[in-house]
Amino acid sequence: MDFNDKVVVITGASSGIGAAAALMFANQSAKLVLVGRNETSLKNVAAKCELAKGNKPVIVKAELTVDEDVKDIIDKAITHFGRIDVLVNNAGIGIQGSIRDGIEPYDRAMATNVRAAYLLISLATPHLVKSRGNIVNVSSVAAFKPIRDMDFLPYCTSKAALDQITKCVARELAKDGVRVNSVNPGATRTPFVQSAGLTKEQMEELYKARDKTLPLGKMAESADVADLIVYLASDRARSITGSIYVIDNGEMLS
Ligand SMILES: NC(=O)c1ccc[n+]([C@@H]2O[C@H](COP(=O)([O-])OP(=O)(O)OC[C@H]3O[C@@H](n4cnc5c(N)ncnc54)[C@H](OP(=O)(O)O)[C@@H]3O)[C@@H](O)[C@H]2O)c1
Known part of the structure; x- marks a missing residue:
């Protein structure tokens, strides 16, 4: 896999899966646009990426629920590199909530996990x-089934919507030679559940339990998921579009 001269935009690149993907793309010589809110973390990730092959990533500090910030991502990518080859819509938040909690958790989950991705895809399409x-x-x-032991209705709803965006846009852009795919992780060791309001201790407890109960006896690491992202973004996946790839250590089996 070689991303020499390819420009890759990654949202949520400051942490977890996005940061691991950034490093993997950097190792394949990609030119990177790293998006997140935490500038210090973005700079740390960018420094590691630059060490890989000497390509200095562009950092875009963006709040994805603000349309102007989303537009700025595409503007900066084009100003710096003149093209976009790959868009990785990775940023996401875990929003707990049940149907009894009213509409607010739904709006928050959809704003980041769906609306921002929709807008970014729309703005990136002419370049792609x-x-x-x-x-x-x-x-x-969570796009396919509720989380076993938590009320996660807003999050599950948002991920199901994202999968439908993947399929509809894949169909629409296939004739233009643009592929669109989805990576659907199960439990993955990142700070993610803290965005859903769990404390660090609760997170560690939850992850310990997942390590025991998942069929393969372990959670995924960020790099496992990043591997699949990079593969799907590469030419080796040239015949794949509109596909939804589960990577879950067998979670869907139980
Ligand atoms: N970890 C899991 O178990 C798991 C399982 C299934 C799916 N996923 C999905 O994997 C993706 C990556 O999550 P992760 O596990 O790597 O979690 P993470 O470590 O918490 O990373 C989430 C990333 O999203 C960014 N982000 C969140 N809201 C944002 C906003 N409003 N504007 C801009 N950036 C925002 C964060 O930026 P800042 O930190 O800079 O604010 C961070 O870089 C998410 O879409 C998540 O739903 C994770």
Whole structure:
């Protein structure tokens, strides 16, 4: 896999799966646009990426629920690199909530996990058509089934919607040579559940339990998921579009 001269935009690159994907793309010589809110973390990730092959990533500090910030991502990518080959819509938040909690958790989950990705895809499309590039959306097994032991209705709903975006846009852009795919992780060791309001201690407890109960006896690491993202974004996946790839250590079996 070689991303020499390819420009890859990654949201949520400051942490977890996005940071691991950034490093993997950097090792394959990609030119990177790293998006997140935490500038210090973005700079740390960018420094590691630059060490890989000497390409200095562009950092874009963006709050994805603000449309101007989303537009700024595409503007900066084009100003710096003149093209976009790959868009990885990875940023996401875990929002707990049940149907009794009213509409607010739904709006928050949809704003980051769906609306921002929709807008970014829309703005990136002319550039991806030009480069015959591709999109990888990071969804979740929660798109298919409720989380076993938590009320996670807003999150599950948002990921199911994201999968439908993947399929509809894949169909629409296939004739332009643009591929669109989804990576749907199960439990993956990142700070993610803290965004859903769990404390560090609760997170560690939950992860210990997942390590015991998942069929393969372990959670995924960020790099496992990043591997699949990079594969789908590469030319080796040239015949794959509109596909939803589960990576879950067998979670869907139980
Ligand atoms: N970890 C899991 O178990 C798991 C399972 C299934 C699916 N996923 C999905 O994997 C993706 C990556 O999550 P992760 O596990 O790597 O979690 P993470 O470590 O918490 O990373 C989430 C990333 O999203 C960014 N982000 C969140 N809200 C944002 C906003 N409003 N504007 C801009 N950036 C925002 C964060 O940026 P800042 O930190 O800079 O604010 C961070 O870089 C998410 O879509 C998540 O739903 C994770």
